[in-house]
Amino acid sequence: MYKVFVNDIPIILSTEKKIGKQYTTIPLKQAKFKKLIRKINNGELLYVNLYHKDEERLEKFLRKKLPVVEAGGALVYNAKKEILFIRRNGKWDLPKGKLEKGESPQEGAIRETEEETGVQNLVIRKFIAQTYHVFKRNDKFKLKITYWYEMYTDYTGDLVPETKEGIKKAKWKNFAKSQKALKESYENVKLLFPKEYLTTHPNDRVS
Template identity: 50%
Template sequence: MYTIYVGDKPIILTTNVEKETNFKAFLLKSVNIGKVVKILNTTDLNAVHLIHKNPDKLLKHFLKLLPNVVAGGGKVYNANNEVLFIFRNNKWDLPKGKIEGKESIEETAIREVEEETGVKGLKITKALPTTYHIFKRNGKHKIKITYWFEMKTKFDGKLYPQEKEGITKVEWLDDKASQKALNNSYANIKVLV
C-alpha cells in the first residue's frame, strides 16, 4: 500500500477492494488522474482508493500517470536533539529540493538542506520513508517523489532562510514546538516527524 497526498487528502494505492464509505474507489489501470485530483479538491470525500490486483505494480503504474519530479530532503537533528524546520508559503516544512545534474539523491538532500537553511556539517544517519504528493505548476499536475534522510549536525551557527525560495524562517524546534508546528504543516511531513 502507498499513500500519495493531494493537499492533505490521500490517494491510497491498494490491492484491497472495500465498500466505499467516505472514499471513492477506481481501478488504477483506467483511472483519469485529473478527475481524481478534482474530486479530492472539490468534495468532502476523505480519500480516493486506486486498486490494482498486483501489489508490486501499484506504484509503478501510478507514477506513469503524471510527470515525476524527484527531490531529496532532510529531517535534521542538532546536538540538543532539536529538529530543523523551515517556514515557507505560510506552512512549516522540512528542507528539500529537486535533484540537479548527476548528483546522488543523498547529495541532493544535503545540498538542499544547506542551501535552504545555512546549516553545515550534515551527516546522513539513515533513510526515512519516501513521500509522494501531487502538485500543480504552470497549469499542469505533477507527482513529487521526495527521498528523505535523517541527518545529524553539530552546527550551532546562524540560520539563513533561502528567501529566493520563499523561505521566511528557519528554526530548530524541540519536541513540543515540533508538534505545534505540525498543526500548520503538510500531511506528508506529519508522517516523518
C-alpha cells in the same frame, strides 16, 4: 500502500480492496487519475482507494500518469535533539528540493538542506521514507516524489533562510515546539515523524 497527497487529501493506492467504509475503491485499470485530482481539488472527493493486487503496478501507474519531479529532503537533529524546520507559504515544513541532473537523492537532500537553512556538517543516519504529492506548474499536474533522510549535525552557527526560495525562517525546535509546528504543517511531512511527536509527551500528561 502509497499515499499521494493532493493538497492534504491522500489518494490511496493499495493491494487491498477494502481499507475502510468511507473509501470508494476503484480498480487501477479503471482509474482516471487527473479526473480524481480535479474532484479532490473541487471538494467533491475525500476518500478514494485505487486497487491492484500487484504492488509493483501501483508506483508504475503513478509514474506513467504524471510527469515526475524527484526531490531530496531531511529531518535534521542537532546535539540538543532539536529538529530543523523552515517556514514557507504560511506553513512549517522541512528542508527539501528538486534533485539536480546526475545527483543522488542523498546528495540532493544534503545540498538543499544546506542551501535552504545555512546548516553545515550534515551526516545522514538513515533513509526514512518516500512521500508523494501532486502539484500544478504551468497549468499542468506533476507528481513530486521526495526521498527523505534522517540527518544529524553538530553545527551551532547561525541559520540563514534562503529568502529567494520564499523561506521566511529557519529554526531549531525542541520536542514541544516541534509538536506545535506540526499542527501548522503538511500531512505528508507528519508521516516522517515518530508517533510521539503527533501526541502528547508522556511527561506532560495529567496522571
